Amino acid sequence: IKELSPEEVLMKWKPYVQRGVGIKRATKLVEAARKSIGIQIGIQFAKRELDYLLDQYELYKQQVEQLDTELEALVETLPGAKQMMEISGLGSTTIALFFSEVGDITKYSHPQQLVNLAGLSLREHSSGKFKGQTRITKRGRSRLRRALYLAIRPLVAHNPTFKALHRYYTTRSEKPLKKQQSLIALCCKLLRVLFVIGQKQCEFDGSKLVRGLPQKQVLQVA
Known part of the structure; x- marks a missing residue:
């Protein structure tokens, strides 16, 4: 989409969608794609933040599993x-x-x-x-x-x-x-x-x- 013109996007839409799409919507899509795709600023820290979130998820998952095991043992008493x-x-x-x-x-x-x-x-x-x-x-x-x-x-x-x-x-x-x-x-x-x-x-x-x-x-x- 980033490499296409609005007219080319519209042509690709036409075989599948007959109503509700036009050159204005195609232009907005192309402009949004050029602003949002391929952004490099801050990508290094974004990846690091994602890694931290995944680590936290794994930690919480392990803690929940441990609590479930302890809870099951306690309930049996x-x-x-x-x-x-x-x-x-x-x-x-x-x-x-x-x-x-x-x-x-x-x-x-x-x-x-x-x-x-x-x-x-x-x-x-x-x-x-x-x-x-x-x-x-x-x-x-x-x-x-x-x-x-x-x-x-x-x-x-x-x-x-x-x-x-x-x-x-x-x-x-x-x-x-x-x-x-x-x-x-x-x-x-x-x-x-x-x-x-x-x-x-x-x-x-x-x-x-x-x-x-x-x-x-x-x-x-x-």
Whole structure:
């Protein structure tokens, strides 16, 4: 482009673009190319700055990897964490976020306390005679709520138990849930599962969650 004239640029455009291009736009392109291409002033220090930025990136990458390794080792020492991470679709990062927001899980006496802490409890938004929609309160730990939501999506995709529950919630004949509503309900279900495992340090048993579901729903996922 730097070596071409505006007329030559316009001729090369014409076979591909019939409208919206003209000699004025071609002239601007050529002028911009001559001012921006082949600049040599300060190139040495620009390369040095780029090298420094790449070095910083590699350093940060190594530090993050080291922190991830230390975090995973630390999480495994928490009560019930190993059993939680054995759930297909859950990783150490999610479990670490869960404990960082919840703290000592033995201090809770009921899983509903965790649901309230995450701001996932339901509330009807009404005023006077107007009856509004029932939505989650969002009065709680937003980071915990976000971690649960990000965790439940791969669980619904890859974990047979949560996949069966999601299919049932969204396709049942009576009061089927929308996909988003089902994900929120499953976030609450996941909290209850983590509560039980944290309290008893027991293995995850998906059959207990799908007990009572129509056999057709379970077989479609199995």
